[in-house]
Amino acid sequence: MWIRPILQYNSETMSKPIPMVDLPKIHAPxxxxxxxxxxxxxxxxxxxxxxxxxxxxxxxxxxxxxxxxxxxxxxxxxxxxxxxxxxxxxxxxxxxxxxxxxxxxxxxxxxxxxxxxxxxxxxxxxxxxxxxxxxxxxxxxxxxxxxxxxxxxxxxxxxxxxxxxxxxxxxxxxxxxxxxxxxxxxxxxxxxxxxxxxxxxxxxxxxxxxxxxxxxxxxxxxxxxxxxxxxxxxxxxxxxxxxxxxxxxxxxxxxxTIKLHYLPQALTAKVSIARQYLNAFEPLNEVVLPLPVSFSNHTYHQFTLRVPSDKREGFASFMNECGIATMVYYPIPLHKQKAYAHFEQRTSLSVSENLSNCVISIPVHEALEPPEIGAIQTAVTTYFS
Ligand SMILES: Cc1ncc(COP(=O)(O)O)c(C=O)c1O
Incomplete structure (x- = not known):
């Protein structure tokens, strides 16, 4: 089943944890x-x-x-x-x-x-x-x-x-x-x-x-x-x-002004990484992918998966052990937050409630290198296979 993730992660090609976004690496060029x-x-x-x-x-x-x-x-x-x-x-x-x-x-x-x-x-x-x-x-x-x-x-x-x-x-x-x-x-x-x-x-x-x-x-x-x-x-x-x-x-x-100049290539890189994820995760029955829609292109500010709610925490821990960051945007829908409790709920918000229990985002930043992309694919695939 699970390969000892930490061992796999600390292989020769990978020595640093993979954050959601790595600004010094993005800025380096x-x-x-x-x-x-x-x-x-x-x-x-x-x-x-x-x-x-x-x-x-x-x-x-x-x-x-x-x-x-x-x-x-x-x-x-x-x-x-x-x-x-x-x-x-x-x-x-x-x-x-x-x-x-x-x-x-x-x-x-x-x-x-x-x-x-x-x-x-x-x-x-x-x-x-x-x-x-x-x-x-x-x-x-x-x-x-x-x-x-x-x-x-x-x-x-x-x-x-x-x-x-x-x-x-x-x-x-x-x-x-x-x-x-x-x-x-x-x-x-x-x-x-x-x-x-x-x-x-x-x-x-x-x-x-x-x-x-x-x-x-x-x-x-x-x-x-x-x-x-x-x-x-x-x-x-x-x-x-x-x-x-x-x-x-x-x-x-x-x-x-400088970053705007490099934005088109950054977005192209993110789309390419996202496509690799879409292909790699397609066979995973328990993972729902952020598929393209007809009315918009996607800039993949986040690459957000939907996973079974009872597996999300375990998945996040596993990724963490593999040295790969994940984030949940957002764990509590706003109508359930204390600051907003006085605003009346007028319609069903069940989709928002369900999503807050099952979404999880993985790194998709433009400076990810092939070994890192590979490690992320392996970790996700290992957990859900
Ligand atoms: C959807 C959305 N709206 C508004 C904001 C607020 O932007 P800022 O942090 O620049 O105030 C953010 C920032 O995270 C956001 O994600």
């Missing part, structure tokens, strides 16, 4: 470019805004195909987007129960009502029919999360909730794009009223600290978001709106 760009900002004395941030915003806009502004984090981006949509007490905002807390937190922070919807079992993303079942005359926005690196089906969502502004939480899917219907070829985060992005270091496009961005093809909305991110100013010391202080740091922008 262009570390000197990063060092130079960051130092240039340090020596420039320009530490807030300026041309380095503008250059990144322009490059990100070109890459995504929609105007982009930088902000302080993905969470700020969500909050500013909702503020620009005038979300306030008395409004309802629909959000999946199966996502990272930030997607829902900002709704509560603005005094609005969090209305949970469920997700689709095989795509992990928002279920348009579930959204339909919780719509009301108070619904003021929907947050659609492009979870794990793949687009939610925004066109289907629009058909189920016509006219309701959609904020695409694209924290996990920078670089993903739609592959079906009227949004074919468009980037995730550019088709809703707003798209919001996180540059948390481990994301598809990760900074060297916190960072985020907001995209919108609606110039008025984006200008409003830009003003809100800068204390609601229309011009210096003229505050027309209540705002916040949320800026993309020039040091982060400098690093992001």
């Amino acid at each position: 262009y570390q000197s470019e990063l060092d130079k760009a960051v130092l240039a900002v340090v020596h420039s004395g320009g530490y807030i805004g300026g041309t380095v941030v503008q250059e990144f915003e322009a490059k990100a806009s070109t890459y995504l195909g929609a105007p982009v502004i930088g902000v302080g984090s993905g969470t700020d981006a969500l909050q500013i987007a909702l503020m620009a949509l005038d979300i306030k007490a008395g409004d309802e905002v629909i959000v999946p129960a199966f996502t990272y807390a930030a997607s829902a937190e900002v709704i509560g922070l603005l005094g609005a009502e969090v209305v949970w919807c469920d997700v689709n079992e095989s795509t992990f993303t928002i279920d348009p029919d579930s959204v339909k079942s919780v719509l009301s005359d108070k619904t003021a926005a929907i947050i659609a999360v492009h979870l794990y690196g793949q687009c939610a089906d925004i066109e289907a969502l629009e058909n189920c909730a016509p006219g309701i502004p959609i904020v695409e939480d694209t924290a996990q899917a920078f670089g993903a794009s739609f592959t079906r219907g009227k949004y074919t070829g468009r980037s995730a985060g550019t088709v809703g009223a707003f798209g919001t992005f996180s540059f948390f270091p481990t994301k598809n496009l990760g900074a060297l600290g916190d960072g985020g961005a907001i995209a919108s093809t609606n110039a008025l909305l984006l200008a409003k978001a830009k003003s809100i991110a800068s204390h609601g100013q229309s011009k210096k010391y003229h505050h027309d709106l209540l705002g916040v202080n949320s800026r993309l740091d020039p040091i982060q922008a400098a690093a992001l």
Whole structure:
């Protein structure tokens, strides 16, 4: 049955544990470019805004195909987007129960009502029919999360909730794009009223600290978001709106400009690793794989398996013994969290509940080497054969 995993792992080819993401190794091929760009900002004395941030915003806009502004984090981006949509007490905002807390937190922070919807079992993303079942005359926005690196089906969502502004939480899917219907070829985060992005270091496009961005093809909305991110100013010391202080740091922008250049090859590498996993794990009866969908490509921010809930802990321990990290995103759906207990549940959230018991993600970062990919395949296959 089980080969002594630790012995197998400590073979000649493998000597270091395999983390979920290995940033020094990812950065190694262009570390000197990063060092130079960051130092240039340090020596420039320009530490807030300026041309380095503008250059990144322009490059990100070109890459995504929609105007982009930088902000302080993905969470700020969500909050500013909702503020620009005038979300306030008395409004309802629909959000999946199966996502990272930030997607829902900002709704509560603005005094609005969090209305949970469920997700689709095989795509992990928002279920348009579930959204339909919780719509009301108070619904003021929907947050659609492009979870794990793949687009939610925004066109289907629009058909189920016509006219309701959609904020695409694209924290996990920078670089993903739609592959079906009227949004074919468009980037995730550019088709809703707003798209919001996180540059948390481990994301598809990760900074060297916190960072985020907001995209919108609606110039008025984006200008409003830009003003809100800068204390609601229309011009210096003229505050027309209540705002916040949320800026993309020039040091982060400098690093992001370089990392954006290397993003296409990083995404290609991740897709190639994911394809190897899909082939290797296909025969495993107990493992449900993240199969491609018709409406989106996949950037594999995460490679997330569904395993029998009673085997997940054992599998995680086995992987750990093999020196391979795993993570559960997310072990508790948000409607079951203490901070959100006061938001009423209006529809079945059974898929979110089931997924939180059976999902587990394995390393899929772009700097994995063939022996590491092989060791991960062997470990998964050994456990479930
Ligand atoms: C789905 C989702 N939304 C929002 C965020 C928040 O981004 P940040 O950490 O940059 O605030 C994250 C970050 O993990 C996320 O995964």
